[in-house]
Amino acid sequence: MRFTDRENQSIKHLVAIAWSNLANHQGDILLIPQRDVEPEKLLNESDKLANECRPDEELPTINLTELGNVTRMSRPRRLHPPPIIAVDAGVVNLGNLARGGTVFAVRGAACLYTSEGNIIILRYNTGAIAIDSSNKVKVLHEMGIRLGDPGFFVKKIEEEPYLIDKSGISATSNQIQDRFRNFTERMIQEEAVGILKKYGGGILLIDGALPARTFDTPQDYILNQSRRKGMLYECDRNNIDVVAISKKTRITVDGIPIQNLLTEKYGVDFVGYVSIKDALQQERKKAKQAGESVRTRVTVAKRMYAARFGFGLSSMTFRVDLHNCLGKTAEEVINDVYNYCRIYGGYPKPLIEAHHHSCFLFQDFQNILAQATVRLGVKPQEEPSMEVLFQPFGSFGK
Numbered sequence: 001m002r003f004t005d006r007e008n009q010s011i012k013h014l015v016a017i018a019w020s021n022l023a024n025h026q027g028d029i030l031l032i033p034q035r036d037v038e039p040e041k042l043l044n045e046s047d048k049l050a051n052e053c054r055p056d057e058e059l060p061t062i063n064l065t066e067l068g069n070v071t072r073m074s075r076p077r078r079l080h081p082p083p084i085i086a087v088d089a090g091v092v093n094l095g096n097l098a099r100g101g102t103v104f105a106v107r108g109a110a111c112l113y114t115s116e117g118n119i120i121i122l123r124y125n126t127g128a129i130a131i132d133s134s135n136k137v138k139v140l141h142e143m144g145i146r147l148g149d150p151g152f153f154v155k156k157i158e159e160e161p162y163l164i165d166k167s168g169i170s171a172t173s174n175q176i177q178d179r180f181r182n183f184t185e186r187m188i189q190e191e192a193v194g195i196l197k198k199y200g201g202g203i204l205l206i207d208g209a210l211p212a213r214t215f216d217t218p219q220d221y222i223l224n225q226s227r228r229k230g231m232l233y234e235c236d237r238n239n240i241d242v243v244a245i246s247k248k249t250r251i252t253v254d255g256i257p258i259q260n261l262l263t264e265k266y267g268v269d270f271v272g273y274v275s276i277k278d279a280l281q282q283e284r285k286k287a288k289q290a291g292e293s294v295r296t297r298v299t300v301a302k303r304m305y306a307a308r309f310g311f312g313l314s315s316m317t318f319r320v321d322l323h324n325c326l327g328k329t330a331e332e333v334i335n336d337v338y339n340y341c342r343i344y345g346g347y348p349k350p351l352i353e354a355h356h357h358s359c360f361l362f363q364d365f366q367n368i369l370a371q372a373t374v375r376l377g378v379k380p381q382e383e384p385s386m387e388v389l390f391q392p393f394g395s396f397g398k
Helices: 009-020 048-052 135-144 173-198 231-236 259-264 277-289 331-338 349-357 362-376 387-395
Strands: 002-006 030-031 086-095 102-113 119-131 154-155 163-165 202-207 239-247 272-275 303-308 318-323 379-382
Touching: 009 119, 009 135, 009 173, 030 362, 048 086, 048 173, 086 119, 086 318, 086 349, 086 362, 102 173, 102 349, 102 362, 119 173, 119 349, 119 362, 135 154, 135 163, 135 173, 135 259, 173 202, 173 231, 173 239, 202 331, 202 349, 231 318, 239 331, 259 272, 259 303, 272 277, 272 349, 277 303, 303 331, 318 331
Parallel strands: 002 119, 030 379, 086 202, 202 239
Antiparallel strands: 030 086, 086 102, 102 119, 154 163, 239 318, 272 303, 303 318
16 A cells, blocks of 8 residues: 655645635634544544535435335456545544634545555645635635636625625535535545546546535536536546445435345345436425425436445445446446445445545644644634533533
């Protein structure tokens, strides 16, 4: 396994804009969130941000009677493993500024498994980032420009400051951090696509989904088939298959959460998949006809599956959005993921590695916090808590 620290120019440019447009916080107080973590534990708050900042857009239920037949995983058609690269990004909250603002850091990773069996870990670090009312709109505007839609996060007005952020886009510190984390992940995905193009193709693994509409990335950046643009269009024409595997989904089938679906219906020794895209879109059509405000299209990917990659009770069923390239079938690609990715606990090892290397060690947190404190000229202080008052009574402060 080889490690390489990378510097993405788009990420570096956005960090520079954030610092150059930041207000003077000399003498301010940086309120550090209390953390009850052991020094050897990894820090990554992206999952916590997901619950608040990435609202679920799925219809709650689909009917099992509308699903097609399940298919067991089979042997691959490829004679040799393709290059596989998995991408993830994490964030750590350094604290909030007493005069207003949030300080955080983002770390991303791309884990490349070559056809020869070599493993290369590409690491990306932003260092400390501070966002306040002085630089937030400028950062969001530049983010939208780089993603192909200058007005995606902000809107123009006819008087100063001429640009304001759109409602709900970055109202909280958590939302700001998640927008920056998502941007970092998209830039790393771009580099991953470029790497696979040099290899002549391969498989790009993404932690998450490929929804038909998303609040943190312009649709054209992902795919606009009529205009022949977007990441998926680029992959389609360069022999790159995109597989997005989502650990969190609210889809249930006959009252069974999709995470448990294939285990409960077909047993712990079942490893396979079932198509759910058509069934889910039919349910959305019915809901729309009943007067509910839902979008019929559920994913921009060509296929969407409920898939189980591992044996045993610990293995879950995942939502898999799969965009196979020209010349490959979706069934071939999902079998390639099963056969050529090492599966740990029912989950592809490249994605586990990408998540692991996008986390922060506690000593990383301390070093970046020290960097932020010096650069901002602030006084670090733990956020006040009333927890100690409630502990004698067997509960905790809220």
